[in-house]
Amino acid sequence: LDEKIWLFLSFGMIMIFMIFTGYQAVALEMGPPSHKETIDPQKVDQTAPFDNPGIKQIGENEYEVVMTLQIFSFTPMDIEVPAGSTVHFTLTSKDVTHGFQVANTNINAMVMPGHIQKISQKFDKPGKYLVLCNEYCGAGHQAMSTTITVK
Ligand code: CUA
Structure with missing residues (x-):
């Protein structure tokens, strides 16, 4: 049972991480125009x-x-x-x-x-x-x- 909980938890962490990165990418893409007016x-x-x-x-x-x-x-x-x-x-x-x-x-x-x-x-x-x-x-x-x- 312990192993299953750990597996579930680490899977959950990965999901949260992926959702967060995905959200960041979308937020950046759809952000205010000033985002796109910057350059390295x-x-x-x-x-x-x-x-x-x-x-x-x-x-x-x-x-x-x-x-x-x-x-x-x-x-x-x-x-x-x-x-x-x-x-x-x-x-x-x-x-x-x-x-x-x-x-x-x-x-x-x-x-x-x-x-x-x-x-x-x-x-x-x-x-x-x-x-x-x-x-x-x-x-x-x-x-x-x-x-x-x-x-
Ligand atoms: Cu002063 Cu360029």
Whole structure:
């Protein structure tokens, strides 16, 4: 009889464990969107869409820019879009907290490791827009800049 009780108990423990893990997986999958907006900062290069950073046309006047920030640069650098374009930025950091500020626009965001930052902006006026890191991120912080050219 003793053996049967132990068998029953260990079987019960396994069941409880399995139900709990299953529930966790479901809860994570169905959780708030913020769950899915996080990323392992150690694996940015292997995680979509950041495994393929760059600029992509997604509509007539619409572009998607997937960008990584890292000490002390932006990838890709020096992007170009036609005037009148709406650009959807998807950003993350590969190391420390950086800033993403675009001169002459309202864009001014923090880009943190482990988080995905999304910003959309319409660029009407042609010109060269300076992009700056505005969060102190180390010795090369002052040099961390690039441009967006609107033609
Ligand atoms: Cu990156 Cu300051």
